[in-house]
Amino acid sequence: MSALLLSGAPGSPYTRKMVALLRYRRIAYRLLLSTTGAPALPAAKPPLLPTFYLPGPDGALQAVTDSTPLIRRFEAEFAGRAVVPADPALALVDALLEDFGDEWLTKAMFHYRWTYPADIRKAGEVLACWRGGPHDDAALAATADAVRQRQIPRLRYVGSNPSTGPVIEAGYQRVLLALEDHFRTHRFLMGARPGASDFALYGQLTQLVHFDPTSMALAAEIAPRVGAWVLMMEDLSGLEPTDTDWLNVTRLPDSLKALLRETGRLYVPLLRANAQALQAGQAELQATIDGQPWVQQAFPYQGKCLAWLRRDHQALSAADRARADAVLAGSGCEALFIP
Ligand SMILES: N[C@@H](CCC(=O)N[C@@H](CS)C(=O)NCC(=O)O)C(=O)O
Known part of the structure; x- marks a missing residue:
């Protein structure tokens, strides 16, 4: 899969949440600090940071926001290094x-x-x-x-x-x-x-x-x-988590x-x-x-x-x-x- 595309900003706590999560999960990503000059990207409604641009059912990019369900989606789509505890x-x-x-x-x-x-x-x-x-x-x-x-x-x-x-x-x-x-x-x-x-x-x-x-x-x-x-x-x-590491x-x-x-x-x-x-x-x-x-x-x-x-x-x-x-x-x- 090619690198996930998202837009965000360093002053946005939810952007920081998701970028750190992608790094930990070793999911390749590209972070756009500005979407000006990227007119082909769909706009999120409401416009929130971060916005992910993910392929929809027809393959066209969709603007997706909301870190909480996105984390669960990525748990299902990318194996290993889960952040949702096994128990x-x-x-x-x-x-x-x-x-x-x-x-x-x-x-x-x-x-x-x-x-x-x-x-x-x-x-x-x-x-x-x-x-x-x-x-x-x-x-x-x-x-x-x-x-x-x-x-x-x-x-x-x-x-x-x-x-x-x-x-x-x-x-x-x-x-x-x-x-x-x-x-x-x-x-x-x-x-x-x-x-x-x-x-x-x-x-x-x-x-x-x-x-x-x-x-x-x-x-x-x-x-x-x-x-x-x-x-x-x-x-x-660089962290190597194991199954017994959870509380x-x-x-x-x-x-x-x-x-x-x-x-x-x-x-x-x-x-x-x-x-x-x-x-x-x-x-x-x-x-x-x-x-x-x-x-x-x-x-x-x-x-x-x-x-x-x-x-x-x-x-x-x-x-x-x-x-x-x-x-x-x-x-x-x-x-x-x-x-
Ligand atoms: N529930 C969303 C919240 C995202 C959010 O509120 N982002 C802020 C920036 S940190 C935002 O874009 N606010 C709209 C604005 O400032 O106009 C998530 O988890 O991603």
């Missing part, structure tokens, strides 16, 4: 943490980047450099301003505001500490080899831990192992359980309130997260995330589901599977 109960835990990384940790990324002056300044300029060709100073200043003016008002879509900011930041710090603790004894979230959740958290943390100054300074202070892990995740092409789901380390507790504490109430709002046809969801009122636009996409997780939980055999439920009990995540 279905552990695979559910991995999928849950993947979603927490993709959908919750991205709130921290967006919040830090577009809240603090130093972060706004840097992201405006650097993201602008990645748009189009080289910029002279005036063009860079103008593009940086346009990027900022587009992104800052979008803070409300992720639910970041002065009352939720402290909840987002305290959550980010606890996640860093749980990861730091985990990396005292394990190389990856899923054991001695990475799972889909490793790549999801990695994607967001490329930005939080190594790009945006405020969240980066915090990580440097309290989580050196996390900083090292992020840089290592970038290229795992044993019946003996999950407390550090991983701490991450599940964060998922239950922060993300699960959001997913449930979002599902209720969507069901009632309401444009806004209202939740209480960590004791704070949380109001944001309801997201059909996160309704889909919840449906995928419920489908995966439902698809487990009774014995596997019992093992998964035993691990999730008391984390707050069990509430996801109660309709």
Whole structure:
């Protein structure tokens, strides 16, 4: 098969997630940093990064987005070096943490980047450099301003505001500490080899831990192992994983359980309130997260995330589901599977 074609950007956590995954899986790829000059490529709807251009049933290229189902598609299409754990109960835990990384940790990324002056300044300029060709100073200043003016008002879509900011930041710090603790004894979230959740958290943390100054300074202070892990995740092409490298789901380390507790504490109430709002046809969801009122636009996409997780939980055999439920009990995540 010829190299997979995708477009993306270094400042896009989901692009970083997928490029690192392709490297680890030794799937040849070509990354387009810009699609200008490639007019033959179809456009993704909605236009999200990364976009993959994959042959459809008629052989013509189709624009495909959404890292989570793409990872499963590539698991089926390319053999070996799987990122979905072999044990279905552990695979559910991995999928849950993947979603927490993709959908919750991205709130921290967006919040830090577009809240603090130093972060706004840097992201405006650097993201602008990645748009189009080289910029002279005036063009860079103008593009940086346009990027900022587009992104800052979008803070409300992720639910970041002065009352939720402290909840987002305290959550980010606890996640860093749980990861730091985990990396005292394990190389990856899923054991001695990475799972889909490793790549999801990695994607967001490329930005939080190594790009945006405020969240980066915090990580440097309290989580050196996390900083090292992020840089290592970038290229795992030389790792030789074996079947026994996965964690044993019946003996999950407390550090991983701490991450599940964060998922239950922060993300699960959001997913449930979002599902209720969507069901009632309401444009806004209202939740209480960590004791704070949380109001944001309801997201059909996160309704889909919840449906995928419920489908995966439902698809487990009774014995596997019992093992998964035993691990999730008391984390707050069990509430996801109660309709
Ligand atoms: N669920 C998607 C999310 C992708 C996504 O949200 N990408 C961001 C950039 S990191 C994007 O393209 N946002 C649209 C925009 O900025 O206009 C995935 O997993 O790939």
